[in-house]
Structure formats: structure tokens, C-alpha cells
Amino acid sequence: MLGLGEQAAPAASEHIVDGTDDTFVQDVIEASQNVPVIVDFWAPWCGPCKTLGPAIEAAVTKAEGRVKLVKIDVDANPAYAGQLRVQSIPTVYAFYEGKPVDGFQGALPPSEIDAFVEKIAAMGPEPDNGLEDAVEAAEEMLANGDAADAVETFAAILSEDGNHAVAYGGLVRAHLALGEVDQAEAVLNGAPAEISTHAALEAAHAQIALARKAEGAGPVDELTAKVAANPDDHQARLELANALMANDDTQGAVDQLLELFRRDREWNEGAARAELFTIFDALPPQDPIALAGRRKLSSMIFV
Numbered sequence: 001m002l003g004l005g006e007q008a009a010p011a012a013s014e015h016i017v018d019g020t021d022d023t024f025v026q027d028v029i030e031a032s033q034n035v036p037v038i039v040d041f042w043a044p045w046c047g048p049c050k051t052l053g054p055a056i057e058a059a060v061t062k063a064e065g066r067v068k069l070v071k072i073d074v075d076a077n078p079a080y081a082g083q084l085r086v087q088s089i090p091t092v093y094a095f096y097e098g099k100p101v102d103g104f105q106g107a108l109p110p111s112e113i114d115a116f117v118e119k120i121a122a123m124g125p126e127p128d129n130g131l132e133d134a135v136e137a138a139e140e141m142l143a144n145g146d147a148a149d150a151v152e153t154f155a156a157i158l159s160e161d162g163n164h165a166v167a168y169g170g171l172v173r174a175h176l177a178l179g180e181v182d183q184a185e186a187v188l189n190g191a192p193a194e195i196s197t198h199a200a201l202e203a204a205h206a207q208i209a210l211a212r213k214a215e216g217a218g219p220v221d222e223l224t225a226k227v228a229a230n231p232d233d234h235q236a237r238l239e240l241a242n243a244l245m246a247n248d249d250t251q252g253a254v255d256q257l258l259e260l261f262r263r264d265r266e267w268n269e270g271a272a273r274a275e276l277f278t279i280f281d282a283l284p285p286q287d288p289i290a291l292a293g294r295r296k297l298s299s300m301i302f303v
């Protein structure tokens with residue numbers, strides 16, 4: 001519990017710092033050349049400061065780096081508070097490009113604090129979407145068949161951000177598009193553990209599993225004829241589904257697996273269902289084949 005002379009500790013954030021008169025130029029004047037800076041002048045004995053402080057910290061944290069907060073205890077650091085004619089606290093000033101641009105005195109409701117912080121954040125430059133733009137470009141390369149260029153672009157993104165799960169997933173898909181299954185698996189195995197449960201990484205696992213099965217897939221024509229001759233040859237139908245996937249006929253593979261599930265859902269320890277889920281996991285969440293396939297499988301399960 002806080003004592004009467006204490007203020008809540010600032011939220012742990014690189015965008016929230018405790019400033020002083022000695023660091024004011026660096027923390028506020030210089031920093032505001034690049035990003036708006038909000039300065040919260042407070043004191044340990046100030047009751048309204050205990051309300052305003054956490055609320056403005058929360059709002060700045062939500063801004064995710066578009067604005068910075070500097071908290072200054074006026075009792076310990078009176079110089080700049082005096083220069084700015086801070087006569088009551090809490091007083092809040094906003095700086096951008098080295099100059100005060102806005103401010104207020106006293107505690108405000110959280111909604112007004114959020115609005116103030118968002119207004120100040122909007123004064124700054126647009127966020128740098130460089131990596132996301134690069135991901136989009138790499139995805140376009142991959143979609144256009146330029147897998148080698150996509151590999152280079154995804155790898156460059158990961159050199160900038162080693163935890164970029166989407167780039168890891170893209171790099172795996174690019175290697176698979178080049179037929180480099182071993183390299184794709186090596187990339188996936190090298191992904192940091194903290195992002196291992198990201199959807200892009202889970203999809204990559206499924207894509208590699210399908211690629212491994214495709215390596216041993218038989219000729220589609222032969223397997224199609226085999227299934228036509230004996231529709232209850234479940235092994236042939238499963239192999240046909242794998243062969244269809246190897247030939248980029250995802251819809252055909254799903255149809256064969258659904259038919260196998262319809263005929264014998266328990267065959268080979270539920271192989272048809274397991275294979276369907278692997279395909280669904282490998283596809284984008286909103287892929288129409290995955291969506292329709294999941295609906296059909298669900299309707300068959302719950303009958």
C-alpha cells in the first residue's frame with residue numbers, strides 16, 4: 001500500500017522515464033525533435049497526482065512509442081518547473097520539436113487523458129512500417145513465383161527483427177516453394193522458443209509435414225484408378241490425397257480425405273481427420289477451402 005508521501009511507481013516502459021533538471025534538455029527538448037514528449041510535473045504530497053500519474057502512464061503505454069512521458073518531481077527538480085511557470089500541480093506540458101505545444105492543470109477523467117495523449121501522439125511522424133512493408137513485398141514475390149527473392153527478403157527482415165514470427169513463416173514457405181524442405185525445417189527449428197506458438201509458426205509446422213508426405217507421393221493417375229477400382233481401399237485414398245496435395249490440388253485432397261472420413265472415421269487411428277487438420281493448419285485461417293472443409297468435417301462429426 002502506498003504511503004501518504006508516495007506516488008505509484010511508473011509503469012515499466014522505455015517510453016516512460018523519471019526526469020530531472022539535469023536531464024531535461026536531453027529527455028524533453030532533444031527527444032521531442034523526433035517524437036512528442038509529455039511532461040508530468042508532480043510532487044509526492046500531491047493527492048491528484050496519484051490519480052493522474054497512473055492514468056497518463058497507461059495512455060502513453062497504449063500509444064506504443066508514438067509519444068514519450070517524462071515525470072518530474074518538482075520538489076526535487078524546481079528549475080524547469082519555475083521556468084515554465086508551474087504554479088499548481090499536477091501540471092502537464094506537451095513538447096514537440098523542442099517547443100511546448102499543449103498542456104493542462106489538475107487531474108482529468110481517464111477518457112480525457114486518453115484523448116489528450118492521442119492528440120499529442122498524432123502530432124508526431126507516422127510510425128515506421130518498414131518491416132511490415134517488406135513483409136508485404138516478400139509475400140507478393142512469393143505469390144508471383146519469385147521464391148528466391150522472397151527468401152532473401154524474409155531473411156533480411158529477420159536480420160532486423162529476430163522475433164518476427166510472420167517472417168519466419170514466410171521464409172519457411174519460400175524454401176518449400178523452392179523444394180528445399182530440409183532448409184525450411186532448419187529455419188523453423190531455429191525460430192526462438194518464445195514465438196513457437198505463433199500461428200505463423202504452427203502453420204509452418206503443418207506445411208513442412210505436408211511437404212514431407214509429398215516427397216513420397218505416388219502418381220495421381222495411378223492412385224485415382226486404384227481408388228476407382230476399389231473405393232474402400234482406404235490406404236490408396238489416403239495416398240491419393242497426399243499426391244493431390246503434392247500437385248497443388250488442395251481442394252481435391254480435402255475432398256478425398258472427407259470421403260475417407262465418411263467411409264471409416266476410425267480407420268488407421270483417425271488418419272483422415274488428422275490429415276485434414278494438418279491441411280487446415282497449413283492454410284491461412286480465412287482460406288475458403290479450409291473454412292468449407294472445417295464446416296463439412298464438423299457436420300460429419302456431429303451426426
